[in-house]
Amino acid sequence: MDFQPTAKMERIRSEIRESLAAALPDDWQGSGFLPMDVRPEHMELARSLDRRLAAKRLLAPAWPEEFGGRGLSPFEQFALYEELGMALAPRLTTISVDLVGPVLILHGSDEQRRQHLPAIASEAAVWCQGFSEPSAGSDLTSLKTRAERKGDVYLVTGHKLWTSMAHISEWMILLARTGAEDSRGRGLSLFLLPTNSPGVTIRPIYDATNEHMLNEVFFEDVQIPVEQRIGEENKGWTYATSLLQYERGDALFTGQFRRLLDDLMRLARSNGFARSAAAAASALAEHEIDWQIGRLLTLRVVGLHAAGKLPDRESSQAKLFMSEAYQRLGVTAQRLAGQHGHLTHQDARTALGGRIVQALLSSTTATIIAGTSEIQRTIIATRGLGLPRG
Ligand SMILES: Cc1cc2nc3c(=O)[nH]c(=O)nc-3n(C[C@H](O)[C@H](O)[C@H](O)COP(=O)(O)OP(=O)(O)OC[C@H]3O[C@@H](n4cnc5c(N)ncnc54)[C@H](O)[C@@H]3O)c2cc1C
Structure with a gap:
């Protein structure tokens, strides 16, 4: 390629x-x-x-x-x-453009595409993703939020967790159980839900960096018209899986990684670190190699999309490598910057506007979001290498 x-x-x-x-x-x-x-x-x-x-x-x-x-x-x-x-x-618009759009293009009805795609691309509508629950993250097909069909509507009851940006979103793409309790992936459906629907309660979660991006969302007899279901009932897991491969394979990290690395190199050249320039150069060279590899893995996923193919283990490889490489970069940045790297954006003495401590802390979530490293390794082992499930 x-x-x-x-x-x-x-x-x-x-x-x-x-x-x-x-x-x-x-x-x-x-x-x-x-x-x-x-x-x-x-x-x-x-x-x-x-x-x-x-x-x-x-x-x-x-x-x-x-x-x-x-x-x-x-x-x-x-x-x-x-x-x-x-x-x-x-x-x-990360979730709107990267996840919701592709799923609607692939699996949405004509009416859903007409209503939502231009609203995202032309008006920047903000969406969130209601998949994870208190006891269903990696094991997503065990989720319990229930959508019970009553005539022309579904009544939704349940609890979602870690819903990024729910508090500023207009819509949610929601995965809920429509089949029997033990139906796992065969009994899930995917819905489009306005976040201001009666019965929806959104509560904030503050993360380790003291930012409010995450939320938990409660549903109490929330009505969703049947036409707001994507595709067929009980086929939601198939659609959700294709969405997850988009989420894992997209270029979340290459730009921000490059920028942090460039800024660290600039600081090293101007002797802006407590450590010597030579020590910094050798540390940063490793990360340059990481970036080149991670970018190529990401481009391979992009190339598959361009060829009209749906990536599988390739998305997991790119996500796994890049998220772990970004964590390593965060650690090096903090080591190089010394005490200044520990200060947040609220302190004028901080290095790079507080981005180093932020990168270090928030990069810990990179290996959890969109499927943990263990889950990506399992996908690579089973779907990529053909190894048996443990
Ligand atoms: C910053 C951030 C933003 C997020 N945003 C969203 C969002 O917008 N919408 C949404 O729906 N979700 C979101 N999530 C949730 C995310 O998808 C889950 O946290 C993730 O899938 C892991 O699930 P869990 O937290 O329940 O951990 P668990 O699944 O309980 O995992 C706990 C540990 O056990 C390991 N483990 C679990 N199962 C296995 C297995 N089979 N084999 C080996 N190891 C295993 C995991 O790797 C992990 O180390 C977000 C998470 C984060 C951190």
Whole structure:
């Protein structure tokens, strides 16, 4: 596969860079928690950036033109993610564009596509993902939230956990049980639900960095019209699995990794670290190699999408490698920056606007979100290497 950038890809990159430069302040440091920056003081900027990109059809450039995209290839979509990451851009449409859109394009009804795809690509509608529950994360098919059909509606009762951005989302893509209690993956259905529906209660969870991105969501007899179910009843796990492969394979990390590495190299060159420049150079060289490998693994996933294939273990390989490599980079950054690297953005003496401590803490979640490293290894072992399940 040839991953050399084409002239078209370079043109898109410079268009994206122009939009980012126009929207972000010169000294922008973001929150360090990409791609979902929900710091309240960044909200207005995040929304205006999403809308600016949407107005130029750059929010979902790989989507068909009729749905607000530009009909470009997944490589241009990758270029967008990478540029956003490098600019530390706050982005609220991660779940909308990366997960919900592809699932609707693949499995949604015509009416669902007409209603939701342009609202995402052109108006930057914000979505969240209601999958995980208190006792169903890795073992997602054991989830208990129930959607009981009553005539033309489903009545939903249950409890979701770790729902990123639920408090600022307009819609949720919800996985709920429609089959018998012990039906596992054969009894799940996927729904589209407005988060302001009566019976929905959203409670905040503050993470180790003291940010509020995560939530728990409670459902009490929440009504969902039948036409807001994606595809067939009890086939939701098939659709959800294709969504998870998008979530795992996308370019969440390559841009932000590159930016942190570039900033650390710049600091090392200007002797900005407590450690010697030589020690820093040898540490950072390892991470440069990591980045090159992780980017190629990610591009392989993009290449499969571009060839019209649905990636499988390839997404898990990219996600596993890049999330663990990003954690290693966070540790090196903190070692190099010494005490300044421990200070948050609220302290003027901090290194890189507080991004180092933020990267270190938030990177711990990278190996959990979208399936833990253990789960990715199991996928690679069983679906990739053909090994038996333990
Ligand atoms: C920052 C963040 C954002 C998130 N956002 C969302 C969101 O928006 N929507 C959503 O639905 N979910 C979200 N999640 C939840 C995430 O998908 C789950 O946390 C993840 O799937 C792990 O599930 P769990 O937390 O229940 O851990 P568990 O599944 O209980 O796992 C605990 C430990 O046991 C290990 N383990 C479990 N099963 C196996 C096995 N079969 N083999 C080997 N090891 C195993 C795991 O690897 C892990 O180390 C988010 C999580 C984080 C951290």
